[in-house]
Amino acid sequence: xxxxxxxxxxxxxxxxxxxxxxxxxxxxxxxxxxxxxxxxxxxxxxxxxxxxxxxxxxxxxxxxxxxxxxxxxxxxxxxxxxxxxxxxxxxxxxxxxxxxxxxxxxxxxxxxxx
Amino acid sequence: xxxxxxxxxxxxxxxxxxxxxxxxxxxxxxxxxxxxxxxxxxxxxxxxxxxxxxxxxxxxxxxxxxxxxxxxxxxxxxxxxxxxxxxxxxxxxxxxxxxxxxxxxxxxxxxxxx
Numbered sequence: 001x002x003x004x005x006x007x008x009x010x011x012x013x014x015x016x017x018x019x020x021x022x023x024x025x026x027x028x029x030x031x032x033x034x035x036x037x038x039x040x041x042x043x044x045x046x047x048x049x050x051x052x053x054x055x056x057x058x059x060x061x062x063x064x065x066x067x068x069x070x071x072x073x074x075x076x077x078x079x080x081x082x083x084x085x086x087x088x089x090x091x092x093x094x095x096x097x098x099x100x101x102x103x104x105x106x107x108x109x110x111x112x113x114x
Numbered sequence: 115x116x117x118x119x120x121x122x123x124x125x126x127x128x129x130x131x132x133x134x135x136x137x138x139x140x141x142x143x144x145x146x147x148x149x150x151x152x153x154x155x156x157x158x159x160x161x162x163x164x165x166x167x168x169x170x171x172x173x174x175x176x177x178x179x180x181x182x183x184x185x186x187x188x189x190x191x192x193x194x195x196x197x198x199x200x201x202x203x204x205x206x207x208x209x210x211x212x213x214x215x216x217x218x219x220x221x222x223x224x225x226x227x228x
Contacts, residue, residue: 004157031214042118042203042218043158056215091158095214102148103216105158 002026004106006092012112018080021109025073025094032069033103034077035091043091049075050097082113116141116217118204123222127194135189135222137178137204145206147171147180147187148216152201161189161202196226 005024013019025032030051035043046065048056051072060067064083069075079086089110093103121136139145149161149171162171164180164187171178178189187204204219 033215035216040220042205042220043216044218045215048215093158093216097214101214102160102163104160105150107157 004092004094004104006090006106006109008109009107010110010112012114013082015084015113016081018078019082019111020076020078021090021092021111023075023077023092023106025075025092026104028096029094029104030072030097031095031103032075033091033093033095034067034075035093037089037091037108039088046077046090079111082111084113087111087113116145116206116208118206118217118219120204120219120222124225125222126225126227128227129196130193131226133189133191133194133198133224135202135204135224137187137189137219139185139187139204139206141185141206141208141217143208144182145208147178148205148207149176149178149187149189150203150205150218152203152221154200158203194224194226196228199224199226 032049034046037043046060047067049069052069067077089108091108093105095101095103117140146165148163150158151161162173164171167182169180176191201221203221205216
């Protein structure tokens with residue numbers, strides 16, 4: 001079974017530039033998550049989709065971050081403009097619906113803002 | 115709100131030593147509890163989980179018991195190996211749907227010496 005695919009693996013940009021990350025979840029998984037993992041910390045949820053609808057974006061900095069999930073499958077997370085504090089690993093995960101369901105994670109995109 | 119507290123790290127052990135990594139949580143109701151592991155250069159993967167009080171999750175020689183009375187989910191292994199060197203994250207999720215997001219602890223780095 002193919003896992004969660006993310007691209008790119010690494011990205012270096014200058015502050016105030018824009019960047020986009022792509023995620024392809026496991027086939028059949030209705031729920032898709034984007035997490036931000038800053039060095040030395042646990043992942044923090046940015047946004048959760050159920051099919052192509054947003055169910056939680058309470059911690060997404062909406063002045064600079066945006067995300068979409070077209071047709072309830074692939075998703076794109078964008079940052080515009082980037083700040084130095086956005087340097088982190090961006091993780092995409094997906095899961096079936098249901099209590100206690102395991103979330104499967106991609107390898108992440110490591111973003112460095114200089 | 116929901117939160118997960120892990121013991122401070124890093125932890126360095128000799129091969130075949132006994133391992134305990136403490137994890138306590140704060141949440142209303144009955145969350146599901148998880149341990150995720152991140153091996154060097156790889157993505158987060160589920161190690162074990164428990165979905166109700168007194169459940170014991172186990173995998174690869176690791177165990178953790180859901181203790182509601184102490185709000186804890188400590189990870190244990192009787193004899194660690196060099197290959198267990200990784201970052202370990204304790205996490206909880208409230209339920210399904212909008213509450214299915216994972217809330218993570220800060221993680222702890224385990225290094226096992228030969």
